[in-house]
Amino acid sequence: MQPTLKRGAVLLALALQGCSLAPSYTPPTLNLPQHYREATRDGPWHSAQPADQLTPQWWREYHSERLNGLQQRLQTANPDLAAALAHYDAAQAYAGQLHAGLFPQITASGQPLRQRQSDNRPLRGTTQPSIYNSNTAGFALNFDLDLWGKIRNQVAAGDAQAQASADDLAVARLSLQRQLASLYVQLDGLDAQQRILSTSLEDYSQALELTRARYQGQIASEMDLTRAQSQLAEAEAQLDDVRGQRNLTEHAIAELVGEPASTFQLPPSEHPLNLPTAPDTLPSSLLQRRPDIAAAERRLFAANAGIGVAKAAWYPDFSLTGLLGGQTQGSGNLLAAANRFWALGPLVSLPIFDGGRLSAQEQQAKAEFEEASAHYHGQVLRAVREVEDNLAQLRDLQQQNLDEQAAANAARHTQTLATNSYEAGAVSYLDVVTAQTAALQAERQVQALHTRQLQASVGLLTALGGGWQG
Template sequence: MRPRLEPLAVLLLLALQGCSLAPGYQVPTVELPAHYREQTSDGPWHPAQPADQLASQWWLLYQDPRLNDLQQRLLKANPDLAAALAHFDAAQAYASQLHAGLFPQISASGQSLRQRQSDHRPLRGGTQPSVYNSNTAGFSLSFDPDLWGRIRNQVAAGDAQAEASADDLAVARLSLQQQLAALYVQLNGLDAQRAILSQSLDDYAQALQLTRSRYQGQIASELDLTRAQSQLASAEAELDEVRGQRNLTEHAIGKLVGEPASQFQLPAATQALTLPGVPQQLPSALLQRRPDIAAAERRVFAANANIGVARAAWYPDFSLTGLLGGQTQGSGNLLAAGNRYWALGPLVNLPIFDGGRLSANERQAHAEFEEAAAHYRSQVLRAVREVEDNLGQLRDLRQEALDQQAAVNAAEHTQTLAMNSYQAGAVSYLEVVTAQTVALQAQRGLQALQTRELLASVGLVTALGGGWKAGA
């Protein structure tokens, strides 16, 4: 008795359907540091530990309700973020299209025609009418069993690209949030600069009034009077410059939150931002949650799956097709036995000669994988550099701010001594102008350092993908 081969063939097809020609995937290796090189006054950073949870509202570290309100408005109304969200939706829809290839495709068709055939049609029978009706209705089915994993690898690549698009959306969101936080820090710094200059203007105006009285009493020279006038005018010009910079910064914030610059206004800040402390234990594993790194890794996975797609093109492509329907010449039941038609069978497509196209496609897939892997490594190295940069900035700026505070204290004391000596007639007004100028520069320098500290803090938070676990 001949053995039955049908069960064996079915088992073989099922086994082949689980086949994939994509290489085994591994995340590209990058040597991450066990700890960061930069140190703080508390000591070195500790070795890497498991990653914390991403802080969804990392800007709350700065304890400013107005910044929180602006960030919420950005999430709701920023047009660039809306565009990134639409791009993500498109990637999701494309991935769903690829998933459809895993299932049988069934379609229905129908037509009712009145048509005439040519009198000179080849092989036309003598009894065939010239004009007749043709009614057709039917179903068609096609299914690719995907023996070599081509479709499954396309689906895997599409899913990975959709995940990368989700990470791109997170990158866009984090970047816009960083821009808004940085602009808000700069705006607060300009408000502080304006307050310092306004206070100096009051002091300079009083000094000018004193000098004018002394000049009228022939105690001070006209040179002292012109120096006081020049000093006041220079401070007013500096204040005008700060106002102009604040307007530009305010306009940029308005664009980020989706409002026209003509309508957007922010009152002057009355309270300085809180500089959040950096935890001593800052693991390098936090870098792995950066959305740009996650997106780069997903694209490496997609490129690896595309190698499987390119390899599968070398093998025979099997598909199953089926037709079922009915056809009449204008009358009769379409479903009657005599009017039915059907077809069922496999279709095999095997490449024989393509001029090197398949070989070139596979080389291209391998090259794109190497490109994606190199880009991933570059993103990781960039992330490490950004963290180190901002850690170093925070350390150096803190020490610089302490030294600058000592300079401010000394300059303010010198200013007081110079004014007292001038009123006593012991020195010229040049000494007062010099002391006041140095004191103003020292105060503005200290405030600029404080702004740079806050900007470095924002940079560190975003370099880590959104800060660290609250209470760390």
């Protein structure tokens, strides 16, 4: 071959090294809203600046050191999070395996043998011994030239899958953080319910003593006495139910922070949680920071690279192979010139007939890309819906809480009027029981609405990817 042709062949091979049969990839456009439809009583939520950043520890919006401590314990002790981290490490290691395909593969081998050959071996010489030694040592080289980008697309897909696995880890972490925050909010609400019921029990006990005294003085009827006793017992039953719910919630928190429920205990909180104030602007671009959306986009990229891998399988596969070593008959220097052997040359393979396997693989790769694309767009729609859901919850619960608070104030006033009228002998004890029951229910409902507001705020913070401000 002429020197010019040799140089041309080398340049052509180098140029083909940059060839890729994967379709040109463009990150899909996010059709995010300029502002969210759901609004508060003060107006709609508008888009903020793209430079806004997430709060690294979004649960600090609740200003609870105990919640922060539980979240820190979750980071280090939750077994599900440890499993997600191990899965991420495995994905990183697999990507490293794919990267190895970009480099020449060199192996060393050694084979000391003592063997006997058949007396009837074809073409055996009369002077050849039947039993002899054969020592072989050498190196083998194999390097796929990857002219069509098959290996490079495999590497790109592996890297994208590893990045998606990192996002999956973030998804798992955010989901567990949300579960823990929601359970803590529920626990805080149950503690508040216990305080309300404990106060009511004190009031009902005093009312029962008053009714018993009036009954003994023949001022009140036995029916009034039994009504007071029934009301006190019903409130105690409600308190027992709340305590039971609290135990279950406490056990669930123990599991999340990696501790046995038998040894875990959280005393009632003395500082109830306050509802964090959301900013007037919630940037829709925050959704782009959601790890589940990021993972879906990386898997879409990996599927696109997979099309390039499938297309490259149609073309000839060029690789360079080589051997270098030595062989003796049991004695002598393996590295001596007379004992050396070597081989060097290209290896070309081209599919001729495969029964439609390559065509089916390419169709599969394209279908997987369409699946990943649909999953990505579905993830975006789900994210927008979750934000809208929690915004609607916060707005509606805000108004509902105001209305319920007004009802609670009226019920407490009615309870005071009924108690004073009963002591004056103007009404029966049935009116007192009715007023007290209504006041207790209204107060518990106000507190339950506050808990639901807190849970909706947890949902909004996590729906935005973990925070709403920097």
